[in-house]
Amino acid sequence: MEKKMGNPAVVGLAGFGLTTILLQFHNIGLMGLGPVVAMGFIFGGLAQMIAGFQEQKMGNNFGYSAFVAYGSFWIGLGIIWILNFYKIYESSTTDVGYYLIAWTLYTAIMFVASLRVHKAMAVTFVTLLLGFILLDIGHFVDPVWNKVAGYELFVCAFSAWYMMAAIIINDVAGKTVLHFGKAFIR
Numbered sequence: 001m002e003k004k005m006g007n008p009a010v011v012g013l014a015g016f017g018l019t020t021i022l023l024q025f026h027n028i029g030l031m032g033l034g035p036v037v038a039m040g041f042i043f044g045g046l047a048q049m050i051a052g053f054q055e056q057k058m059g060n061n062f063g064y065s066a067f068v069a070y071g072s073f074w075i076g077l078g079i080i081w082i083l084n085f086y087k088i089y090e091s092s093t094t095d096v097g098y099y100l101i102a103w104t105l106y107t108a109i110m111f112v113a114s115l116r117v118h119k120a121m122a123v124t125f126v127t128l129l130l131g132f133i134l135l136d137i138g139h140f141v142d143p144v145w146n147k148v149a150g151y152e153l154f155v156c157a158f159s160a161w162y163m164m165a166a167i168i169i170n171d172v173a174g175k176t177v178l179h180f181g182k183a184f185i186r
Contacts, residue, residue, distance in 0.1 A: 007171070008058065012051030012067035013164035019044025019074055020157035027150030037078050044074030062113055069110075073103055097139030104132040119181025120163050127156035 019039045025031045052067030080096060083089045091099075107129045114125040131153040138146035166178035 005058065007167050008051040008054030008067075009060075009063055010164050010167050012048045012055070012063065012071075013160045013167075015039075015043040015045075015047040015051070016067075016070055017157045017160035017164065020153055020160070024150040024153050024157065027146050027153070029147070033081055037081055040074040040078040040081075045071045045078065046075070047071070048074065062110075062117060066110060069106060093139050093143075097136060100132055100135050100139060104129065104136055107132050115184045116186070118183050120159065120166070121180070122184055124156060124159040124163065127152065127159055131156055 019036070022031075022036045022039055026033055026036050048067045048071030050071075052064050052069075052071060055063030055067055076099070080091050080099070084091055107125065111122070111125040111129045114121040131149050134145050134149035134152060138144070138149060162178070163180070166180060169177050
């Protein structure tokens with residue numbers, strides 16, 4: 001009898017969604033950075049990277065790339081915030097903006113790939129791409145766009161959590177309860 005493997009995407013999607021939600025609470029002005037930094041290192045960063053390395057073992061290059069990359073994003077962003085806080089190496093708003101532009105470009109590639117996965121994945125990546133574009137504008141043009149990005153990225157976070165919930169609920173139900181939708185491109 002073949003041993004059933006757990007799906008590492010549930011942890012990666014949970015970490016991505018939760019940390020994204022916390023950052024948006026900050027972006028819209030509801031809380032400070034402390035909880036975001038903590039979860040950025042542990043759940044958004046470390047847990048996502050572990051999930052990504054497990055995806056690699058499962059042969060899923062999309063999940064491998066996404067979870068390791070976005071786990072690195074959260075750890076990198078946390079390091080930027082810590083370095084700024086302790087005035088070790090201060091990054092300006094435009095410095096962070098260029099960091100975000102690089103991630104926007106990576107996200108554009110992942111969005112194109114997501115069109116071949118399923119609709120839920122494409123929705124998550126199109127909202128993430130739009131969120132990064134809004135943050136880019138917020139860092140180079142007018143900071144009000146960071147708040148707009150905050151509201152828009154809630155949709156992205158909940159889209160990731162929808163996929164997490166679908167994987168878990170469908171597995172424990174032994175049938176499809178929550179649908180992912182067919183890929184836009186086959």
